[in-house]
Amino acid sequence: MKVFLLTLASCALVLIVMNAGYYKEWFDGKPRQYWFDFLKEKDDTGDEVAIKKARYGVVYTISMRVKEVVEKKNMPHAVILFEPNSYYRDSLRIYNNVRAPEPAVFYYYTGLEGVWTNSPDVGKANFIVRITKNKGVTLDEIKSPQQLQQILAGFKKYPPIL
């Protein structure tokens, strides 16, 4: 009988904790939601890339699209220049939806070298990823050092941020 009462007490304590203040909000929003996710994910037949797309979102999708284009153009030494995130934040105001990946993360996604506008290796850049509200994402070739300097000058007031 006492064991039974203690078991009831344990159940009560568990329920109290799980319904107390922020614990309830957290439990419903996280572990419980993760459980529902699991019920869907366990039957998912997507491959590694599909899972990464789902996880990393639009940045990963853009990166992989860049990779596809570079591979199509057969450019083994492509170095991709990214526009600064502060440009997306302050000028285009799309920072909440889109952002340029860090060079290290871009390398993880694609195996391609990326640079930011303040990178010491920025002179090696021969492609630039442009994101605009109208055209979406484009990969343009940088044809000359002069063109690169012009591009960099245009971003001077936008320091790279994460």
Next chain:
Amino acid sequence: MPMLFFLFLLVCYWLSGFGILTLFRIRLKPAYMVTLSLLLGVAVASFVPFVLQLLYITINGPTVLGALVLVALLLNIPSFLRMRRSGFAVLTRPFGGGRFRVKPYELPYWLVLGFLIFVSVWRCYYWPPTSRDALSGPETIAEYTVREQTMVNSFFRLDLWSTNNQFKSPFLISLQVIYKLAGFPFGQVWLCVVFISFTVFLYHVLRERLHPVLAGLLSLLFMMAPEIYAYTFMILYDYSNMVFFCVGLYFLYQGLAGGAFAGAGDRAQAQPVGVGPQETVSFAGLLLGIATYIRSETLVLVVLFLPVIIWAQWRMVGRGGSAVAGGIGSAGAGSMESAGLGDMGSVGMRSVGGGVRVSAGVVLKKMALTGLFFLLPSLVGYYLPVQLYINHYLPVHYDIGTLVNKNLSDWHPLLQRYGDIVSKLLFGSFAIHLWGYLFYITSALFVAELVFVRRFSREACFWLYAIVVVYLALGVMGFALPMFNLTETTKRAIFKIVPLLLFYLANNELVLRLSRWISGWEVGGNKKLAMGAVVGGGVKAVAPKVAPASGKPGPVKAGGKAGGGTGGRGVAGKAGAGGSGGGGKAGTEGSSGGGSRKKNRKK
């Protein structure tokens, strides 16, 4: 196929960890042996690709898996030798004997904990690493290590101005490499091993002191600390660092307390513990060394525990110059049984009957050696990844000197940092989102103990000291290194405090009283029994402070050899043997004290 490799790796971990436990002569209940073996095995594995890199050996499947097997075998040479002498039982004995009884009232907690564990494990397995700190450093390095067979790979040719994560410990890289080689594209599942092992370990530690209803409640509160839970499926350094740091401190306390650990207060599950406190302190040093290897700044914290060791040994030395049986090791054979929990420092020095008087010089030497063995693993754990690897292997270097605060004479930012830690990270709405209500509950019980009880047990003091040390050190680190920011680095470093809160709560007198009351009520009003030896009843061992002079270990029931265990060595061992409390039923009855339960009651 990956699952087979996963099981193979688990066996390797278990063997490696068991080998280390054997080397340190650590013998505990099966629950501890298994969880500690796995934790240590993960730690050993995290060195394997790193050491291969240091030796310029190609990192690929055969070399890594071969090295893992080789290490597991090498670490078990002492076990094999003992097995040749004493038979196969040498290997199985540590995992037998301790029956684990589940009470129905534990099940509600287990169900919820099991659910949380399951969800975490699934996410660990299914999703790729996401944290920016992992992707911009260790995860990418690991990915290209697998492709290029070296940890110094094409990643370091990139523009890395925006990150310093390439300089962080190879702990994560190594484990990711192992699991990617084993066929897990996202690695990560090693974190499940750490997570589950620690959860089980923590639950058993709490259960040693508290009634399972309370132990389960504390475990649940810990598991439901949102920020920590998130890091059980998000690979980074801080969760693993917390685990090894807190387990290390747990063993440090056990070593200082004379090794009177597992089994005390747990009649049914008491398992003989045949280890001297000297080895326990060194073992704690090893665990803290692993924590330092994972996060190098842990070295600062480890150093701050040296005074505790010195203080504890000094107390043992006895008052007035001449000393009794050197240092911590002097606890000797009887220490496990005679010391009693919370009797830190009293062991050995009072074993006058069998004690051997030695000179202060010998004692100081012993103290220095204990401190050295405690600190050495942390120094190695700091030197290898930070000094040797970064400066002599990586093509890019990290000058931490340039990151130090240039204006150290202005202390206002330090005070500001301490204030911010309390007001933003420990208390307030943001803190609740990070840790739930754990800090509030602990603070309330601390104040209640301060007001109503007005004294703290030695063990409670130790954990309070540990909490304060981490808090103070985090403030100083944030002050000295501005990149040690508040809302990221310091926040994650606070992980280390959270299990310490539980260790403290498990020694809070009011919680212990409640635990004893529940235990007493459960066993049917036999208060005396409840006070003395109820399973998991929060028994604070009422051990005789002065161990009987008789050095002969008494007959031991299920408690086995603890009464006459190995204890100290050399001079210490001699003294310890004298100080033995004899076994009697001690090991089995959870009183952990030297004599029988009756004796304890009398006391």
